[in-house]
Amino acid sequence: MITNMEYVMNRGMDCLIKELGPIDTAEFIVAIKADNFDYAEWRKNLFDNITDEEYLKEAAEFEKNHPFTGKAVRI
Numbered sequence: 001m002i003t004n005m006e007y008v009m010n011r012g013m014d015c016l017i018k019e020l021g022p023i024d025t026a027e028f029i030v031a032i033k034a035d036n037f038d039y040a041e042w043r044k045n046l047f048d049n050i051t052d053e054e055y056l057k058e059a060a061e062f063e064k065n066h067p068f069t070g071k072a073v074r075i
Contacts (some may be wrong), residue, residue, distance in 0.1 A: 013025070016028065072075075
């Protein structure tokens with residue numbers, strides 16, 4: 001039986017491969033591992049450079065371009 005973490009990892013890899021292709025996905029993973037990538041720090045820095053208004057505008061634009069279809073996958 002597959003664990004929740006395995007399921008999430010598989011979905012993540014599928015997304016990366018779909019968007020980047022297998023070669024760029026491998027390069028992305030190597031780059032993150034080589035840099036001891038800190039996701040939490042990256043996200044903090046990302047949002048430190050954006051105003052609340054910019055964030056809300058981008059979120060609204062994303063929601064407009066990616067409407068909820070009711071076809072979410074339960075994890």
